[in-house]
Structure formats: structure tokens, C-alpha cells
Amino acid sequence: MTALTMSGGKTSILPGRGGFFGQLSDAFWRHPKLLLLLMLTPPLLWLGIIYIGSLIALLLQSFFSIDDFSGLVNYEFTLSTYAQLLNPANFDIIIRTVVMAALVTVASALIAFPIAYYAARYAQGKWKALFYLGVMLPLWSSYLVKIYAWKLILAKEGILTWIFERLHLSWLLDAVLNLPVIGGNSLSVSYLGTFIVFVYIWLPYMILPTQAALERVPGNLIEASADLGATPRQTFRTVLLPLALPGIVAGSIFTFSLTLGDYIIPQIIGSSRLFIGQAVYAQQGTAGNVPLAAAFSVVPIVIMALYLSLAKKMGAFDAL
């Protein structure tokens, strides 16, 4: 404004931009950190106080214990709640959940890799759009609806049993269901069923980071490897896999931690044996044992921390 009037309407070399917003953007331009601060404060407050704060509150709870007679929380520091985790019944829950999460992660990685590889290396234009649609589409519908749909698919009267019957392969399904531990009366009440649904639900979270990592691998590295005499298998093992590993690890963080914490899938599909999520739910709800529930929910956090430090040590993030 002032610059304009001062120069008498002629174009000036440094035309000022008046008004509140003009001054504001000038101020931000001169002090870029001010803008950063302004943008980061709300999310930091949210993350720092509400999220981390409640996590710490949870952690504190796990160091209290419950009075067996009154059922009231005894606010004194103790490790006895953690000791309870080592009871055979509780420890079984932890082992069961970790083994399931590990198997789901491995299976997801195995299924996701070829899909991600195709999408990153070959798919173009509308095929790529179709890939994204295909991977994301399941995420658009309700989680509960999908799980109940799977219950119907896997049930004894469900479509899978029917298909096996039609193909005269009922013996195969029966043989699988007769296997110890993973079998059961029908797929919908077996560990195998729980596993299948876990893999289905978390698969997109494995495909997308793997695909992103593979997309960043330059095509000429594959050619260079072949040029130097590596067979496709060697190229996969020594070039493609190490470079895709950060993506696979990122995906496995999702599949592993989501499986560790989920309490709905094992409740609807599977044997009635508890997983960590269900134990937390039962302890803080019906049993009213908040310290034990808190101790249970610390378990996945510790396992994830161990897993990530192990992955880092093995060089999973070297290519980043």
C-alpha cells in the first residue's frame, strides 16, 4: 500500500503488499520456523499429551496390583502383576498370540511380494490403477462385515465346505481339520481359520509398503546383476530382496503389531482360546483387573521394540 502511494502509482522495484495477510506471509517468509511451530503445535499437543500421556498412564497402571479380596487397585509399586504374566495360563496367551502374529506376517510377506513385484515392475496405466483399487477396495468396507462374511465362508455349512464337496475333495478338508492344534470342528472354529482371516485382513498393509520399496529399486540394478552373471534367483536373493527389505519390514510392523493387538478376529473366528487383545479386554472389563490388563498391553510394545532392534541389527534398514 505505502510503496504504491509513495511511488505515485508507478511500478516500483519492491512493491509492498499491504493488508493483514500480506504482512502475515511476509512475517512467515522472514521467520520460517514460526510457521513450522504454528503448524506442529496442535499435532504435537495431541500426540504428546493425549497419546503418549495415556500410554504412560497405562504403563504406570501395570506396576500396581489388585487386591484379591476387595478387588480394588492397590496403588503401590510392585512387579507382581508382571509376574502374573508368567502364570502358565497367561503365558500361553502370549505365546499363542506371538506365534500367530509371526505366522500371519510371514504368510502375508510371501503372498504380498509377487503381487507387489508385479505392480512395481510391470503394471502400468490402468493396470496400476486396478492394482491400487484391488488392494484398497477391501479397506473400504467395514472390518466387522468382512469378518462375519469370513465366518460364513469358513463355517461347516459354508461355501468352502461345499466347494470341497463338489470337487470331491472333502477328504482333504477333513484331513486338514483333523490336524492337531490348527484343526477343529470346522475352519471357522479352528486356529487355521483365525490365521486365514488375519492374513486376509492385514494383507494390504504388507502389499503397499513392499510395492513402494520395490518401485524405488532402479531397473538397471537388476540388469547389472544379470550382466555380472547372477541367475534370476541370485539376483532376487542378493539385490532385490535386500533392497525391498525395508518395505517388507515396514509391512511386517503393521501385520505383526495389528495381529498382536487384535481382539475381534479371534473372538469371532477360531477356538475359544484367548489372544492378548481378548485378555486385555476381559481383564479390564469383566474381571476389573486394570493392572493385569495394562501389563498384558505392554507385552506387544516390548515385542515390537525387540523385533525392530533385531531387524535393525540384521541390516533391514541399511538400504534406506
Place this chain on the structure above:
Amino acid sequence: MTSAVRFQQVSRHFGQVRAVDGVDLEIAPGEFFAMLGPSGSGKTTCLRLIAGFEQPTSGHIQIFGETADGVPPYRRNVNTVFQDYALFPHLNILDNVAYGLMVKGIGKAERMKAAGDALELVKLPGYGARRPGQLSGGQRQRVALARALVNKPKVLLLDEPLGALDLKLREQMQEELKSLQRALGITFVFVTHDQGEALSMADRVAVFNDGNIVQQGTPQDIYRCPKTRFVADFVGSSNVIAPDLMALLGGEKRWASLRPEAIRLTGDGVEAKVENASFLGAATRLSVDLKGSRLHVMLPAGTPVPDVGASIHLAWQPADIHYMDDAA
């Protein structure tokens, strides 16, 4: 003698695009062979055909007498230095260089020694523990070279390996590559769009245009006797004289080329006007206007340089006029 590389009517079509169209080519063992041409002329596709990244749509390729039809890149004793080096970012320099030996199952001690020797050969000893990201472009280029050479290839393919380097480094690498090739006796096939590079390094040059070879020969041949207008234009420094001007000058009414250094300033030649003079050190290059056409004249150092705008007289030997085909 068997050729190191032999193309028989090789074509590579990508849909409607004829990247390489009926190329015949013979490269002798131990030769430094340059493929020169503008981008999209098919030279890189020819290189990729030798490496095995592409298979010919039709025709046959032989490498040292063995037919390469359907042979994958990892079964060819041919190595490539890639344009952007393609070093493995997750491996250190020594492991990068030893990679080819590693996949062939050579023991660790032996391959590390060979890789160390190769790094010494390209003057990068002691860089083995670094990552590719920590090296400069010129150093990465040498690593790529060492990584290919450590496999003792029969043919080394170089895809514009000097393109990303600055001028001084490029000239230095040109000399080093040339002496390396002489010392090792490996057949080098070198793709470039830089005519100076091709002419200064190669024993023989093939000039590519539109998926085909327009002319093959020694650098001297290509420079002195360009077969077509395209070659004269692309190889560059020669004067291309249009048929009309040739007729005016008393020659045949055909396209012709005349080297700038073959033109002399005399008292009684054709008249021309000096438009510009560039001092190049060892010589001065004049741009002159000869009957409406622009010509270059190279004056050796020591000759008096006429003023811009002056009128001068030019002469040359009839033998220096080289007639060419019209193909542009």
C-alpha cells in the same frame, strides 16, 4: 579369424518403432569399436542386444563365433558399464566389484583379492569399504569399470560411460580407457553421441541413424570421407557444401564436404567475407560468408588472422573436395 561380435541382419522392433533395422556388423577381437549416433538412432539398443538385455526380433548375433540367440545376459561372457553406473547401493565398493565373482561361486579370499586388484587398476585402491553414495561421479564410474573388468569379459560394453562427467575428467578418462584397453586387449564396444570422443578413442567407428549404420570405418575415414550428408553434419567439424554452391565453384552439382583445415588463404582464390574469428589456442577458426553460405576455415597458429568484416580469398586442392550422398 572369428569376429568378437557379429550381427547378421539384426532387427529389434518395439511395436511400430524400428529401433534397430537390419544391421550388419563385425567387430574384430581386441578392437576398440565406437557406436556413434544421435539419441534414438539405435546404438544403445545394439549394445543391449550384445549384452542380452534385448533379443533380436529377427536376424542373428554371434559372439566369438557362438550364436547368442536366446542366451540370457547371465550366461554371456560380456560385461557392461552402465550409463549411470548402476552400482548396488546396499553393498560397499569392494563387494560391488566382487559381485560378479561372488555369484559365480568364487571363494571369499580369492574374490576379495581380485576385487582389490581391479580397484587398483582403476586407481581407487583403499576405497573398498565405502558405499557408492559416498563417491563422486568420476569415482563411481571407475568402480563400475572395475566391477565389469574383474570378470575378465571377452567383450566390454560401455554405454555412454563418460556422459555424466565434466570435461576435464572426461578427457582424462578417455585416455585412461584407451590405454586400459590396449593393456588388457579386451574388445571394447563403446556407445556415445559425442563425435569427438568416438573419433579420438576408437579404432573403428559405426555411425548410426534411424536404426541403421550409415557408415563404418576408421576415424580418419569417417572424418575425411563422410559417405552421406548426415555423417558429415553429425561428425560435425567438416564444411558441408550444397550442390548449388558446388556448381558455382566449378565443381559437380552434388553435396560435398570440405575440411576447414584444408582451406588456405591466398591472394587469388574465391572471395569470401570474414564474419567471425574464434581463437582456439592451437588454431583460429574463421567463420566466413562464401556466396551466401557459411564456411569454417581453420588457420594454424602463427598465420596472420584477418579482421572481422575483411574480404579474403580462399583456395583448396580439388582432391580435398569429397562428394557425398544426399541422405540427410
